[in-house]
Amino acid sequence: MAMIKVHGHHLSTATRLVLCCLEEKQVDYELAFVDLSAGDHKQPQYLALNPFGVVPSIQDGDLTLFESRAVIKYLATKYRGQGTELLGNNVSEQALVDQWCEVEGQSFNPPASTILFQTFVVPIKGGRTDEAVVKMNVEKVVKVLDIYEERLSKSKYLAGDFFSLADLQHLPCTEYLINGCGKGDVISSRKHVKAWWKDISSRPVEESH
Amino acid sequence: MAAIKVHGFHASTATNMVLCCLNEKQVEYDFVLIDLLTGAHKKPQYLALNPFGVVPTIQDGDLTLFESRAILRYLAQKFKGQGTDLLGSTLSEEALVYQWCEVEGQSFNPPVSTIVSQILVVPRRGGSTDEAAVEMNIEKLGKVLDIYEERLSKSKYLAGDFFSLADLQHLPHTHYLISACGKGDLISSRKHVNAWWEDISSRPTWQKVAENMKVN
Numbered sequence: 001m002a003m004i005k006v007h008g009h010h011l012s013t014a015t016r017l018v019l020c021c022l023e024e025k026q027v028d029y030e031l032a033f034v035d036l037s038a039g040d041h042k043q044p045q046y047l048a049l050n051p052f053g054v055v056p057s058i059q060d061g062d063l064t065l066f067e068s069r070a071v072i073k074y075l076a077t078k079y080r081g082q083g084t085e086l087l088g089n090n091v092s093e094q095a096l097v098d099q100w101c102e103v104e105g106q107s108f109n110p111p112a113s114t115i116l117f118q119t120f121v122v123p124i125k126g127g128r129t130d131e132a133v134v135k136m137n138v139e140k141v142v143k144v145l146d147i148y149e150e151r152l153s154k155s156k157y158l159a160g161d162f163f164s165l166a167d168l169q170h171l172p173c174t175e176y177l178i179n180g181c182g183k184g185d186v187i188s189s190r191k192h193v194k195a196w197w198k199d200i201s202s203r204p205v206e207e208s209h
Numbered sequence: 210m211a212a213i214k215v216h217g218f219h220a221s222t223a224t225n226m227v228l229c230c231l232n233e234k235q236v237e238y239d240f241v242l243i244d245l246l247t248g249a250h251k252k253p254q255y256l257a258l259n260p261f262g263v264v265p266t267i268q269d270g271d272l273t274l275f276e277s278r279a280i281l282r283y284l285a286q287k288f289k290g291q292g293t294d295l296l297g298s299t300l301s302e303e304a305l306v307y308q309w310c311e312v313e314g315q316s317f318n319p320p321v322s323t324i325v326s327q328i329l330v331v332p333r334r335g336g337s338t339d340e341a342a343v344e345m346n347i348e349k350l351g352k353v354l355d356i357y358e359e360r361l362s363k364s365k366y367l368a369g370d371f372f373s374l375a376d377l378q379h380l381p382h383t384h385y386l387i388s389a390c391g392k393g394d395l396i397s398s399r400k401h402v403n404a405w406w407e408d409i410s411s412r413p414t415w416q417k418v419a420e421n422m423k424v425n
């Protein structure tokens with residue numbers, strides 16, 4: 001059976017999310033490099049896979065799929081029964097996984113990725129990091145993390161006492177916030193968020209990146 | 210068995226997304242008003258259900274669930290086999306449903322909700338519409354709708370030739386965009402987007418819900 005093909009970039013948070021999920025599910029894949037700095041993602045060849053011109057996209061047989069959060073839901077569902085269970089054990093647990101996945105996508109990611117954009121992308125394009133924008137978005141991230149702190153004081157992981165897609169979704173962006181943007185204090189200053197982060201970021205799959 | 214309880218606000222797009230889904234799945238529910246105008250969503254009683262202090266939140270037996278898109282997926286899965294099928298018929302079709310649900314949540318919703326907020330909500334709170342923000346977001350939304358136009362020229366609905374959660378998720382905000390913000394041309398100027406909109410907005414399950422969203 002043909003391997004899953006991931007079209008992406010090794011530094012892209014969304015690509016890393018998909019690769020992490022494939023590894024948790026012990027699924028073989030090949031990575032086809034999309035050179036973002038050369039504008040490959042805006043060329044017709046890539047737009048034929050993903051008309052939004054962003055990475056990653058995957059090909060699994062006849063299926064072409066984009067949007068990293070949809071890709072990981074597909075993988076977690078298709079490969080249920082192998083590797084790490086990422087969807088909980090019943091319909092209610094899966095619903096809570098989904099809920100915290102949405103929290104990541106709607107409340108955590110917008111401010112966090114804005115901080116990443118200002119820190120990494122703007123200077124590469126010849127501009128200067130807008131510190132006011134960074135500050136405003138750090139404030140937004142902190143409000144979300146306060147709610148996580150309360151949640152994680154009662155629950156080992158976000159959706160319950162089991163690791164899931166919801167925790168996985170936070171890995172790539174948070175890693176950059178700490179290691180690239182110098183914002184580690186937002187994590188380390190919150191006791192339960194800190195413990196949760198230590199746990200999920202030390203999973204063997206994550207450490208290999 | 211106790212009916213599902215929906216804590217929400219009649220004019221909230223996220224609340225109406227959930228009510229429309231309940232209608233599609235033919236699931237009974239009780240509606241509990243959380244009056245945003247009095248700040249009920251920020252009171253301890255509601256924050257105990259949803260610490261983010263936004264609507265809606267549902268209670269189904271022991272399960273309390275928030276984030277409208279997660280609620281939609283829960284209902285579509287739990288009640289598979291009754292009402293409208295909203296997840297496609299195969300795993301691949303379901304994946305495409307989730308893909309276009311993510312497109313709605315990540316690319317469509319941010320610009321459209323900014324437009325609706327600036328035109329509809331800000332003046333009601335005593336502020337004035339930021340026209341530059343509206344223009345910028347109309348441009349962003351236009352680019353997304355151009356991709357929808359191409360997609361819908363090849364596919365009757367977003368995920369395929371079947372109505373799904375992905376189409377449903379677009380109903381509330383598009384309704385306000387057209388009926389309350391006067392930006393219907395964004396839809397009507399695109400042949401296939403327009404045909405798709407006519408189709409999905411004429412579903413009786415949606416029309417019932419749209420009654421909640423009449424704007425003066």
